Amino acid sequence: MSEKYLFHIDEEEGERIDVFLSLNMKEKSRNAIQKLMAGGMVTVNGKIVKPSYKLSLDDEVALFLPEPIELNIEAENIPLDIVYEDGDIIIINKPQGMVVHPAPGHYTGTVVNALMYHCRNGLSGINGELRPGIVHRIDKDTSGIIVAAKNDISHQKLSGQFAEHSINRKYEAVTFNTIKEESIKIDAPIGRNPLNRKKMCVTDKNSKRAVTYITVLESFGKFTHVEARLETGRTHQIRVHLSYMGYPILGDLVYGYKKQPFKLNGQALHAGLLGFIHPATGEYMEFSSPTPDYFKDILRILRMQ
Incomplete structure (x- = not known):
C-alpha cells in the first residue's frame, strides 16, 4: 500500500516541481524525486508531468511513495583499507573491482557491506538502506579514495x-593516443x-554541465x-570526456576500444586525491592514495x- 502526499500550490508559482518536492519532502533528494516521477508516482491535477514542469497557482500535486521493498543487506567482515577515521567520517582506499554500494546483481561484497560491519550502526541514513554512509561513489573498476559519512549532519x-x-x-x-597539449580543459x-x-x-539534451581538467x-x-x-562530478565523467576527445582510457571496454593491448580488469583510472572541509571541525583535510600495483605495472611496461 503506497503512501499519498498532497500539496496545494498557493505561493510557489513558477517553481520546478522536482525542486518544490525535494524541499517539502526533506527525506527525499531531488534525484530520488526525479526517479519517483519517472515511475509515474507524481501527478499534477491528476496528470503525470516531467521534473521540469513549472508549478501554477492552485495546482494540486500528489506524490505516491511505494511501499518499501524489504532487502536483506547484511554486514560482512570484509577487510577495508582505512586511510582515516573519526566520529564523523571514514576515508576508504577502494581496490579495483569492488562495488561501492549494493545494486541488482551486487548485494554482497560491496564497500557498504564492509562499512556496515566495521561501523556497526554508525553510518548516515540519508541515502537509504542500500547506501548507508555513501556520499559519493567511484566505479567498480576504478580504484582509489572515497569518503563515507557516519551521521546525517556530516552527510549533508x-x-x-x-x-x-x-x-x-x-x-x-592512462589513455590511448598522444595528447599533444600540456593541459586541456574539457x-x-x-x-x-x-x-x-x-x-x-x-x-546537449537532458544533460548537465561537466568540466574536467587534464x-x-x-x-x-x-x-x-x-x-x-x-x-563537476557526473557519472563516468572522466571516462566519457576523454573518450569524447579521442583519448579513451586504457582498459575501458564501455567507452574505449574493444581491442585492448594489455590484460586489464577494468579501466586504468585511479582516484588518487580527495580534499574537503571536515564537516565537524571546519578544517580543510586532504587524503591521498598511492598509485596501486596494477597501475604501476602498466606504466612500467x-x-x-
Missing part, C-alpha cells in the same frame, strides 16, 4: 560541498546515451599518462617499450 555538509563543486578531486589515468555537458541508457555521453604527466607515443581534476 559533505553533499553540499560536492554540490558546490568545492571538493578537490584528482585522478590518474567543458562538455554529459547526459544519458539515448541509444543505451546504461551509458553516458556528451550531449594535465599530461608522461607521454609514451601511443599512450599518455595523465592527471584528471574534476570541477609502457616505459620499457
Whole structure:
C-alpha cells in the first residue's frame, strides 16, 4: 500500500516541481524525486508531468511513495583499507573491482557491506538502506579514495560541498593516443546515451554541465599518462570526456576500444586525491592514495617499450 502526499500550490508559482518536492519532502533528494516521477508516482491535477514542469497557482500535486521493498543487506567482515577515521567520517582506499554500494546483481561484497560491519550502526541514513554512509561513489573498476559519512549532519555538509563543486578531486589515468597539449580543459555537458541508457555521453539534451581538467604527466607515443581534476562530478565523467576527445582510457571496454593491448580488469583510472572541509571541525583535510600495483605495472611496461 503506497503512501499519498498532497500539496496545494498557493505561493510557489513558477517553481520546478522536482525542486518544490525535494524541499517539502526533506527525506527525499531531488534525484530520488526525479526517479519517483519517472515511475509515474507524481501527478499534477491528476496528470503525470516531467521534473521540469513549472508549478501554477492552485495546482494540486500528489506524490505516491511505494511501499518499501524489504532487502536483506547484511554486514560482512570484509577487510577495508582505512586511510582515516573519526566520529564523523571514514576515508576508504577502494581496490579495483569492488562495488561501492549494493545494486541488482551486487548485494554482497560491496564497500557498504564492509562499512556496515566495521561501523556497526554508525553510518548516515540519508541515502537509504542500500547506501548507508555513501556520499559519493567511484566505479567498480576504478580504484582509489572515497569518503563515507557516519551521521546525517556530516552527510549533508559533505553533499553540499560536492554540490558546490568545492571538493578537490584528482585522478590518474592512462589513455590511448598522444595528447599533444600540456593541459586541456574539457567543458562538455554529459547526459544519458539515448541509444543505451546504461551509458553516458556528451550531449546537449537532458544533460548537465561537466568540466574536467587534464594535465599530461608522461607521454609514451601511443599512450599518455595523465592527471584528471574534476570541477563537476557526473557519472563516468572522466571516462566519457576523454573518450569524447579521442583519448579513451586504457582498459575501458564501455567507452574505449574493444581491442585492448594489455590484460586489464577494468579501466586504468585511479582516484588518487580527495580534499574537503571536515564537516565537524571546519578544517580543510586532504587524503591521498598511492598509485596501486596494477597501475604501476602498466606504466612500467609502457616505459620499457
